[in-house]
Amino acid sequence: xxxxxxxxxxxxxxxxxxxxxxxxxxxxxxxxxxxxxxxxxxxxxxxxxxxxxxxxxxxxxxxxxxxxxxxxxxxxxxxxxxxxxxxxxxxxxxxxxxxxxxxxxxxxxxxxxxxxxxxxxxxxxxxxxxxxxxxxxxxxxxxxxxxxxxxxxxxxxxxxxxxxxxxxxxxxxxxxxxxxxxxxxxxxxxxxxxxxxxxxxxxxxxxxxxxxxxxxxxxxxxxx
Amino acid sequence: xxxxxxxxxxxxxxxxxxxxxxxxxxxxxxxxxxxxxxxxxxxxxxxxxxxxxxxxxxxxxxxxxxxxxxxxxxxxxxxxxxxxxxxxxxxxxxxxxxxxxxxxxxxxxxxxxxxxxxxxxxxxxxxxxxxxxxxxxxxxxxxxxxxxxxxxxxxxxxxxxxxxxxxxxxxxxxxxxxxxxxxxxxxxxxxxxxxxxxxxxxxxxxxxxxxxxxxxxxxxxxxxxxxxxxxxxxxxxxxxxxxxxxxxxxxxxxxxxxxxxxxxxxxxxxxxxxxxxxxxxxxxxxxxxxxxxxxxxxxxxxxxxxxxxxxxxxxxxxxxxxxxxxxxxxxxxxxxxxxxxxxxxxxxxxxxxxxxxxxxxxxxxxxxxxxxxxxxxxxxxxxxxxxxxxxxxxxxxxxxxxxxxxxxxxxxxxxxxxxxxxxxxxxxxxxxxxxxxxxxxxxxxxxxxxxxxxxxxxxxxxxxxxx
Numbered sequence: 001x002x003x004x005x006x007x008x009x010x011x012x013x014x015x016x017x018x019x020x021x022x023x024x025x026x027x028x029x030x031x032x033x034x035x036x037x038x039x040x041x042x043x044x045x046x047x048x049x050x051x052x053x054x055x056x057x058x059x060x061x062x063x064x065x066x067x068x069x070x071x072x073x074x075x076x077x078x079x080x081x082x083x084x085x086x087x088x089x090x091x092x093x094x095x096x097x098x099x100x101x102x103x104x105x106x107x108x109x110x111x112x113x114x115x116x117x118x119x120x121x122x123x124x125x126x127x128x129x130x131x132x133x134x135x136x137x138x139x140x141x142x143x144x145x146x147x148x149x150x151x152x153x154x155x156x157x158x159x160x161x162x163x164x165x166x167x168x169x170x171x172x173x174x175x176x177x178x179x180x181x182x183x184x185x186x187x188x189x190x191x192x193x194x195x196x197x198x199x200x201x202x203x204x205x206x207x208x209x210x211x212x213x214x215x216x217x218x219x220x221x222x223x224x
Numbered sequence: 225x226x227x228x229x230x231x232x233x234x235x236x237x238x239x240x241x242x243x244x245x246x247x248x249x250x251x252x253x254x255x256x257x258x259x260x261x262x263x264x265x266x267x268x269x270x271x272x273x274x275x276x277x278x279x280x281x282x283x284x285x286x287x288x289x290x291x292x293x294x295x296x297x298x299x300x301x302x303x304x305x306x307x308x309x310x311x312x313x314x315x316x317x318x319x320x321x322x323x324x325x326x327x328x329x330x331x332x333x334x335x336x337x338x339x340x341x342x343x344x345x346x347x348x349x350x351x352x353x354x355x356x357x358x359x360x361x362x363x364x365x366x367x368x369x370x371x372x373x374x375x376x377x378x379x380x381x382x383x384x385x386x387x388x389x390x391x392x393x394x395x396x397x398x399x400x401x402x403x404x405x406x407x408x409x410x411x412x413x414x415x416x417x418x419x420x421x422x423x424x425x426x427x428x429x430x431x432x433x434x435x436x437x438x439x440x441x442x443x444x445x446x447x448x449x450x451x452x453x454x455x456x457x458x459x460x461x462x463x464x465x466x467x468x469x470x471x472x473x474x475x476x477x478x479x480x481x482x483x484x485x486x487x488x489x490x491x492x493x494x495x496x497x498x499x500x501x502x503x504x505x506x507x508x509x510x511x512x513x514x515x516x517x518x519x520x521x522x523x524x525x526x527x528x529x530x531x532x533x534x535x536x537x538x539x540x541x542x543x544x545x546x547x548x549x550x551x552x553x554x555x556x557x558x559x560x561x562x563x564x565x566x567x568x569x570x571x572x573x574x575x576x577x578x579x580x581x582x583x584x585x586x587x588x589x590x591x592x593x594x595x596x597x598x599x600x601x602x603x604x605x606x607x608x609x610x611x612x613x614x615x616x617x618x619x620x621x622x623x624x625x626x627x628x629x630x631x632x633x634x635x636x637x638x639x640x641x642x643x644x645x646x647x648x649x650x651x652x653x654x655x656x657x658x659x660x661x662x663x664x665x666x667x668x669x670x671x672x673x674x675x676x677x678x679x680x681x682x683x684x685x686x687x688x689x690x691x
Contacts, residue, residue: 085536088536100520102512102516104509104513154551180548180552182548182552182579182582182583182586183579184579184582184583184586185517185520186552186586186590188556188590188594189556190552190553190555190556193555193556193558193559194552194555196555197555216506216509
């Protein structure tokens with residue numbers, strides 16, 4: 001995946017470039033708004049990571065202009081401003097995701113990978129399949145190995161989100177945002193407990209685990 | 225304005241001076257007008273009297289010629305306070321009358337003398353006092369002799385003097401009055417402004433607890449002082465908050481930062497032991513995550529206290545938020561052996577911010593679960609109730625944990641306060657402070673209570689337009 005990082009903090013940008021490379025992606029760095037916009041316009045990137053406060057041109061105006069020119073490349077906004085209204089203005093300007101500094105790199109990586117495949121065909125699929133696990137989005141039925149599994153509504157939505165992003169790391173905050181639609185930081189392990197409940201339902205009685213914990217990052221649904 | 229006395233720099237003194245000058249001009253104009261009017265009236269009276277005399281004498285002349293005229297004239301001239309009478313030959317030689325000498329040239333005129341002239345009466349000393357002025361009518365008799373009938377102007381002169389003296393007295397009184405006004409009004413205003421200036425200097429000098437003096441008169445000075453005092457109250461409240469935050473940051477962020485640093489240093493020294501290094505790094509990340517959480521909470525509280533933009537609130541369904549949060553925490557509560565139940569009226573709507581209320585409620589529920597699980601009660605339970613009372617919406621979270629002693633309840637919502645009993649629990653100590661800030665932002669309040677065992681935390685919202 002080719003990523004454009006528009007970030008004026010050299011050290012942070014350098015770290016990102018290295019960490020993205022380790023994860024198998026290539027990242028170009030633009031140190032200010034103007035050069036970042038010029039690079040973004042070439043259209044050769046899969047995802048943009050854009051700092052909100054940049055020299056010469058602010059991040060939101062870059063995204064807004066790209067969108068008005070028909071460039072739909074997913075953009076993640078990085079910002080030191082993490083308040084509710086800042087997030088709203090960021091997304092309204094055309095950003096696809098919003099991450100507050102300081103952040104964990106694993107969180108950034110997970111979100112970028114989800115963003116890249118966001119535009120994929122998953123939204124129109126009515127049945128998700130991961131190994132022998134099957135989720136029917138229309139009839140709300142979940143089966144594993146042909147065996148019906150009963151889930152609570154929220155558990156269903158949790159599994160649906162995990163299956164839509166099967167093979168990708170999904171962080172706890174991503175789950176809270178997308179399944180519960182809250183953006184605050186749950187202080188305790190509330191999400192973990194929901195996951196372990198779900199795990200109990202979809203893994204009990206079966207040999208192979210499908211819902212994996214990714215240490216230090218989050219969870220991943222994957223059939224080995 | 226070089227070398228202007230300080231006193232003249234005050235508005236009051238300048239106004240006093242201006243009014244003094246204006247009044248003086250008015251007074252002078254008035255006096256001049258009154259005087260000239262009076263003088264004209266007196267002159268008219270004088271001329272009338274003279275004209276009467278002249279016609280009287282004329283009748284005497286017609287009756288018996290010159291001898292009768294002279295007789296009538298001399299008779300009149302002998303009366304006390306008599307007018308001036310004079311008959312001369314055509315060359316101006318005095319033949320008869322009560323005038324000894326007369327300013328030359330007067331007798332050459334015919335009719336009314338056009339200006340007062342000097343003369344001397346018979347039998348008077350030739351001193352300064354004997355010089356008088358008069359107006360007169362000069363008539364040529366048919367035999368070319370000259371008849372003069374006049375009247376002394378001593379009376380109008382005296383009148384003019386009286387007026388002049390009165391004017392001087394009035395001006396003096398006005399000056400005195402202006403001084404008095406300046407003293408009582410100007411000096412007082414000056415003194416009050418000086419007091420305010422002195423108080424502001426002290427405040428600027430760092431004594432933020434001082435306030436500007438309010439006299440209680442309720443005038444514009446008081447209103448100004450009151451408004452400035454209200455501003456100072458707000459400033460000192462913000463300042464106090466800032467001070468507290470910096471003190472708390474120093475304490476609650478420096479301690480974990482020191483721990484973080486020490487751990488990294490220790491790991492660096494044990495380079496050969498990879499597992500230990502890894503563990504140290506993981507702990508470092510966990511610690512910095514906690515730091516970030518604390519920091520975010522501090523920022524959020526500050527932002528809330530500074531006032532949020534109104535754009536962030538809209539009609540929200542409190543019942544749905546309660547359901548969300550309870551549903552979110554239910555598995556965690558169950559795992560800790562705590563029974564979490566909700567009893568909420570449906571479709572309770574208020575004006576608010578879903579994110580903020582959700583976060584505040586989850587903080588409170590999180591606390592309640594932790595403390596009831598850690599309490600001595602054998603069947604720990606947390607209940608969330610949502611009720612709409614007259615004019616208010618109460619969202620109450622009640623646990624049956626150890627509770628908070630009444631004396632400590634007020635303190636519990638202060639920033640970073642973690643009561644002794646809870647020191648061992650994880651958390652930033654900001655949960656309740658954040659909830660309180662969220663409630664203040666929503667125009668509501670956070671109430672802590674508890675009867676017997678447990679703690680009850682109520683988020684009290686003013687009922688929205690839908691409630």
